Amino acid sequence: MKKNKGKVEAYNRQQEIKKFQDNFEIKFDMKDDAIDTRTMAENYEHGIIPLEDISQAIEVVLGPNKRPKVRTFDPELDGYLHFDWHEWTELYLWPKFQRDVAPNHIFKIEGDWDDTCPIVPCGIKVTIGDVTYVFIWDGHHTCQEMKRQGYTKFPVWFLDVDAMLEDGVEIPDEFDNIVEFAVNKAGTNMVRINSKNKRKLSAYDEFMILLEVKDSATVAMNNILSAVGYVPKRHPVEGGFTQIKSGIDIFNNADEYGTKGKYFKRGLQFQKRHWPMAPAELEIWRPMALLYKQCEIEGFTLDEQFDIELGEYLTKTYGDPSSTQESLKELYYAELHNKGFKEPRDHDQWRVYDTIINVYKKNIGRIDLPQAQCRF
Amino acid sequence: MKFLYLKLDPFGADACKIGITSKPDVRLGVYQNSYYHGSHTATFDYLWVGDDKNINNIEKTLKTQMGLSIQKEGRGHSEWISEPADVVLNQISETIKGYRYKVFRATERPVTIYNLDQVIDKCKKMVDNN
Numbered sequence: 292m293k294k295n296k297g298k299v300e301a302y303n304r305q306q307e308i309k310k311f312q313d314n315f316e317i318k319f320d321m322k323d324d325a326i327d328t329r330t331m332a333e334n335y336e337h338g339i340i341p342l343e344d345i346s347q348a349i350e351v352v353l354g355p356n357k358r359p360k361v362r363t364f365d366p367e368l369d370g371y372l373h374f375d376w377h378e379w380t381e382l383y384l385w386p387k388f389q390r391d392v393a394p395n396h397i398f399k400i401e402g403d404w405d406d407t408c409p410i411v412p413c414g415i416k417v418t419i420g421d422v423t424y425v426f427i428w429d430g431h432h433t434c435q436e437m438k439r440q441g442y443t444k445f446p447v448w449f450l451d452v453d454a455m456l457e458d459g460v461e462i463p464d465e466f467d468n469i470v471e472f473a474v475n476k477a478g479t480n481m482v483r484i485n486s487k488n489k490r491k492l493s494a495y496d497e498f499m500i501l502l503e504v505k506d507s508a509t510v511a512m513n514n515i516l517s518a519v520g521y522v523p524k525r526h527p528v529e530g531g532f533t534q535i536k537s538g539i540d541i542f543n544n545a546d547e548y549g550t551k552g553k554y555f556k557r558g559l560q561f562q563k564r565h566w567p568m569a570p571a572e573l574e575i576w577r578p579m580a581l582l583y584k585q586c587e588i589e590g591f592t593l594d595e596q597f598d599i600e601l602g603e604y605l606t607k608t609y610g611d612p613s614s615t616q617e618s619l620k621e622l623y624y625a626e627l628h629n630k631g632f633k634e635p636r637d638h639d640q641w642r643v644y645d646t647i648i649n650v651y652k653k654n655i656g657r658i659d660l661p662q663a664q665c666r667f
Numbered sequence: 668m669k670f671l672y673l674k675l676d677p678f679g680a681d682a683c684k685i686g687i688t689s690k691p692d693v694r695l696g697v698y699q700n701s702y703y704h705g706s707h708t709a710t711f712d713y714l715w716v717g718d719d720k721n722i723n724n725i726e727k728t729l730k731t732q733m734g735l736s737i738q739k740e741g742r743g744h745s746e747w748i749s750e751p752a753d754v755v756l757n758q759i760s761e762t763i764k765g766y767r768y769k770v771f772r773a774t775e776r777p778v779t780i781y782n783l784d785q786v787i788d789k790c791k792k793m794v795d796n797n
Contacts, residue, residue: 611724
């Protein structure tokens with residue numbers, strides 16, 4: 292029999308999360324990939340959360356076994372990273388870790404420039420011979436744009452290699468000289484920040500940020516979601532809407548007068564009417580939105596009765612929205628394998644679209660619909 | 668045809684187990700295995716029937732909804748919900764209605780190995796008639 296080699300700390304994450312949530316009137320999601328700070332903020336005056344509370348939430352989610360070794364570190368006094376304003380002539384580029392410079396990227400930055408926007412470029416400060424160099428390893432395009440914008444001073448957050456050497460920090464054996472060491476630090480940090488540890492902005496986060504800054508298309512799309520009874524969410528929970536990118540695509544489908552969002556809204560309304568609690572199911576509301584649009588283009592009128600009879604048929608025959616769209620796709624594939632189609636569809640949205648038309652014509656057929664590309 | 672079941676804690680704690688199976692006789696046998704049949708009879712205290720898709724999807728939804736009451740860590744913990752039966756039953760009933768799950772509740776309760784065949788027959792009829 293195997294013996295226990297070490298003591299495992301008793302920790303139950305779900306219980307700890309529940310205990311932590313007892314401190315809050317409004318509960319919020321706490322998962323590995325996201326703690327929902329937007330909902331968490333509703334527990335605070337002005338919706339502003341102390342970082343300490345978020346830190347505690349992170350501790351709860353990660354648990355005691357993932358804690359780093361406890362220490363106290365004052366980076367201002369004990370570290371080698373400092374901030375300073377620099378003259379243009381003090382700044383350099385070391386192409387070993389910045390392989391090129393992209394004028395078109397600088398022009399792109401320029402098109403969206405605002406003096407409140409630049410983040411602080413990062414560098415390494417090292418003296419070789421009589422010259423002190425500040426190599427920029429992150430934000431060198433921003434530096435160039437600052438220059439084009441007439442800046443006379445440049446902010447840099449830099450690693451002071453000179454100070455490290457003065458304090459007796461030894462260069463590891465694998466580096467022949469101070470330059471190699473500085474380049475290694477710069478290159479490693481550049482990969483860490485721009486690739487290895489970069490958390491890509493999700494479509495949901497981008498949407499919520501644009502909503503906060505009152506981007507007009509985003510506000511309009513969110514108004515539609517609210518009017519129908521959906522809330523943008525990161526995960527598919529009750530009444531949640533998670534398909535941001537597809538939502539934007541369908542929202543942008545304009546009618547003949549250029550009005551956006553009409554088909555998006557009706558597609559969502561169709562789902563909400565029949566499955567009021569379920570999160571928005573992409574391959575229900577999207578093919579329906581496409582159908583509403585196509586009917587309008589071809590001159591078919593889809594009255595309210597159409598929504599009622601189709602929805603009642605789908606719920607009675609297939610059940611919940613996930614089961615419904617899965618079953619519709621299965622119908623399509625069954626026909627594809629049995630008889631084949633001249634021009635099979637290449638995307639689920641159109642497979643379900645065609646199947647809805649076929650199912651309606653075969654089982655209800657009260658009004659005319661456009662022809663499905665794949666008929667059965 | 669697949670089944671969703673809710674099983675009460677046999678020792679009376681305010682907790683229940685949710686699970687799904689397409690072989691209810693085998694599952695009841697597994698639950699019976701840990702106890703002497705003279706001391707405890709394994710039961711499905713509530714049972715619903717539906718097609719595979721609807722049953723699989725409702726289980727996923729219920730476990731998301733009740734996630735905070737389910738212990739994810741610990742071997743064998745993850746199917747137990749630390750909530751009283753009436754809370755869980757109410758959640759199941761609201762979810763069936765709100766999501767329009769095509770699942771049907773068996774009227775017999777509890778379901779044991781002794782009445783299982785009869786319940787399955789009735790379930791088949793319910794599914795066929797709907």
